[in-house]
Amino acid sequence: MSLPHALMVSLIEKSCSGYDLAQRFGKSIGFFWPASHQQIYRELAKMEAKGWVKSEAEEGSKTRKRIYHVLDDGVQELKRWVTESVDPIQLREEFVVRLRADAAIGPLGLETELSRRAQIHQQKLETYQAIEKRDFLDKIKKDPSKNTRELKIQHLILKTGIAYEENWLQWCKDVGELLKEDS
C-alpha cells in the first residue's frame, strides 16, 4: 500500500492538516495516487498510532485543525519502503472490455461514450499543461539555477501525466476512426 507513504512525502514537503492534505491530493501527488478525505483521515490516525507522524493543534487557533508532521520513524519507514520491490500495476481499463464486447456482439454505439472520454482526457491534459507552464517552464526560464534535481524529478512526474493523457487521447481518436470505418 502506498497511501501512508504518499501522505508522508506530502507532509515532508510541508506539514499540514488532514483537510489540507485532501485538498493538495486533489492537485498534485493525488494525480498519481488519488485518495478521498475519508481515506486520508483514517490513514493519518493509523500512522499516528504507529509513531510515523504526530499531530498538534495549531497554537492560538479557534478551529479543530490539527497539523501533522512526520517523525523520524516515519522518514526511516519511507526510506525502507522506497527500495521495496513491487511490480508495475496492471493496465485495467473497463472501456477496453466494452470494446471487446462490441467486437463480439456489436456494434453497440460506443461513439458517444468515446467522445465523452476524449473530452475528459483533453481536460486533464490541459490542467497538467497549465501546471507545467506555471510551476516549471516559467520558473526555470526566470531563474535557471532553480532547476535542481528535485525540480527535475517533479517535472518528469508531471510529464508522465501529460504523456499518459496524450496517449489515451490519441487512443480515443484511433478507436473512433475504426468504429466509424465499418459500422
Next chain:
Amino acid sequence: MSLPHALMVSLIEKSCSGYDLAQRFGKSIGFFWPASHQQIYRELAKMEAKGWVKSEAEEGSKTRKRIYHVLDDGVQELKRWVTESVDPIQLREEFVVRLRADAAIGPLGLETELSRRAQIHQQKLETYQAIEKRDFLDKIKKDPSKNTRELKIQHLILKTGIAYEENWLQWCKDVGELLKEDS
C-alpha cells in the same frame, strides 16, 4: 464492476469452465482485466444466481468440470452495461510516488528497481508482439478477407497493450537518464 461482464464476453466467444476462463484470462482479456481463479469462481456463482449464465456438467466426463454458457438475460445485461457511462480510470502508479519521495529526501538508489521494471515491461511487450504476429499479422497476410470488424477491434485492443508497455519502457529509460545525471 467489470469482471462479470468481462467473463460474459469471454464466454460468448466460447463457452467453457471456470478453470478454463482463469487460464484464458491469463493470456487475453485478462491483460486488460486481470482476475484470479478465486474471483472468477465467486463471480460465476453470483452470475448463475442472477440468471446471466448457466452451468452444465460435461456429458460423459469423469471430471468435476462445469461448462458455463451465457443466457439471454446475460446478453441483455451486457448490452445495457456497454453503454453505461464510466470515467476512465485514474493513473495510479506506486513507483511515481517513490520517485517523488526520492525527490524529497533522496537520492535513495532507485536504479536497480527501475531496471527491474524495465525488464518486466520489455517482457510483456515481447509477449504482446508475439501474439500480434501469430494472431493478426500472419493471419491477415495469409487471407486478407479474415480482417473483419471483429478482428480489427481485437487487434486494436492488443495494440493498446503494446503501446502501453512501450510507453512505460520509454519512461523507465527517461527516469534512468535523469537519475544518472545528477546523483
Next chain:
DNA sequence: CCACCCATGTAACTAGTTACATGATTTC
C-alpha cells in the same frame, strides 16, 4: 441569518488479494 466552506470523522459496502483446502486425473 443563511449558505458555504472549513474540518473531522463513522459505518457500511465493494472489489480484489492472499492463504489454505481438497480430491481427481494425467504423465513420467
Next chain:
DNA sequence: GAAATCATGTAACTAGTTACATGGGTGG
C-alpha cells in the same frame, strides 16, 4: 507410485468507495 496439473472452492484480510453526520467559522 510420485509429481504435476486439472478443477473447484472457503475464509480472512486489505484497500478503496459511498453515504451519512456534525459542528464551527466566514462572507454576503
